[in-house]
Amino acid sequence: MSIVARNVDKVVGEPPNRVLSGITLEIRDGEFVALTGRSGAGKSTLLYLLSSLDPVSAGTVEIAGRDVGRMSERELCRFRNEAMGFVFQFHYLIAELSALENVLLPARRTGQETQRSIQARRLLDQFGLADKSARLPRELSGGEQQRVAIARALVMEPEYLFADEPTGNLDSVNGETVMQIIRESNAKLGTTVVMVTHDPGFADMAKRKINLADGRIVA
């Protein structure tokens, strides 16, 4: 069930700009990997290639033994829904839905919102948001919103959690809380975590660091 990238290149824009070159790596099940590097090194691009949101220009990405480039949109959607969770730098909550409804949004896709509501409430409770489940995102602080976003990423109990600078928009206290939650989901649930961060302290919390520079793995 590992994630394997082989000779992955990514070229974007016109004129073509090579963002990633010859990336080959394997992320094993249950690993907590931090993608680090300077701004523009290609960390986020690699995260989205590994998570199937962005297609590769060359090479292959396999998740759980399946080449994501060969999967149909339908298969990819189901795979993302059942096996992947995403946390972005900006929380990306839906403004019209309450915290609980936002958390249950992935479950709605397959009509599982009733079955998953206990899990959703448990996550909100675990993240200190039990009394705020009915609030709209605008009624929550930045840290609370990001915790709701993490609860949403975890509600389907995914095998993979992809996080792009999850603490980038938070103060240090909220950043610590969010990192604690991510680390616990990796430690207790065995979720494979791939996280982009530019913060060396948070990167140190990961079991393994992959450092990028100019679109290549340097360490």
Next chain:
Amino acid sequence: MIFLALRYLIARRRQTILTLLGIFFGAAAYVSISGFFLGFREYLIDQLVNNSAHVHIQAREEFLDEHSLDASFYGKTMRHVFWSTPPSGRKDNAIVENPQSWYRRLAADPRVAAYSPQLSANVIFSKGRTTASAALVGCDPVQQVKVTTIGDYVIQGSWSDLAAGGNRIVIGDELRKKLGVVVSQNILIASAKSPATPFKVVAVFKTGSAQADTRAYGAITDVQRVNHTPNQVNEIAVRLHDHTQAAALAVTWSALSPEKVESWDQQNASLFSVFALQDAIRFLSIGAIMIVAGFGIYNVLNMTVVQKRRDIAILRSMGYGSNDVVWLFFSQGLILGISGVTLGLGFGYLLGLYLQTVPFGASPLGRGAGHLLISFNPAIYLQAALLAMAATLLASVLPARAAGRLAPIEIIRTGTE
């Protein structure tokens, strides 16, 4: 997705209500305007179909021209005939040439429900010093009520009294007022060919049409006698079992005889061209409203797609497909369309019910006491719903498809709203 679509619509209350109003007004306008026009039209057609004969067989009036009599005088051998004083005038009396053959033909035709020979003559009615010139229609009183609904419009006396014969007439209410006569009184009727003959008024009718109410009906033999044209008829009025066959039958019969044969719709062809013009104006004006409403939906949804780019990205990342995103935005248009159409049709229906109570003129514009006539034909409601839904769905599909084509990674990469 409907759940989220509803939340989006509720969150943008003002935009939603304004968009809804566009569709609402479009549907309501279509229903009420069409109801008004078609109500009046249905009434008129009903009057034409039910009140008068379906086919009119009339004497053809032929006028002589320079060469009309060439063949009669010189046969077919003379190709070029020049007259020092060319013939002119009318060829003959306006009568149905051989009514008996028509009677046999009509009696044998299973499509014919009834027929009534008539003789119309312009005569002078007088009562005391009051005189009035009007048409006197001679008919077979028993057959006439089978061919037309004139018997239903009798307001005093009884139509059947006409059948007793002996110089009796049923008089239109307008003519009655002009003459100042009441039922059971006698009036004098004179034609150009005969001195004044007394007739007894046995009944009064009122159709609501001033033209129709200025004539009088008598037994055909009495009218033939007053007009000095015994056994002559100048029209045979025919009623069919199916009025829609009238035009086709008129064409067939027209080819069989010298008489002018016209159906009820051929006689009123100008009225039908006015109806066609009315339809064109109706569809154009309502179409304009629908286009404006459609543009309203298009603008609102387009703006929503731009505003909700981040939502699209997160939905796609959690496994919602491009079709789900298309449906998310398309369903908003659908919800607006269905709600607007339902409310518009309901309001249009209620407005129609109210308009029906508004006094307006007298018959034939109004029914009974002279109220506006509104059609509640289900076809109007179906057309309004289809038109409004077509405008709504067309306006929704473009922004929805654009939303479905958005790549989540592009939105995430730019990090913009």
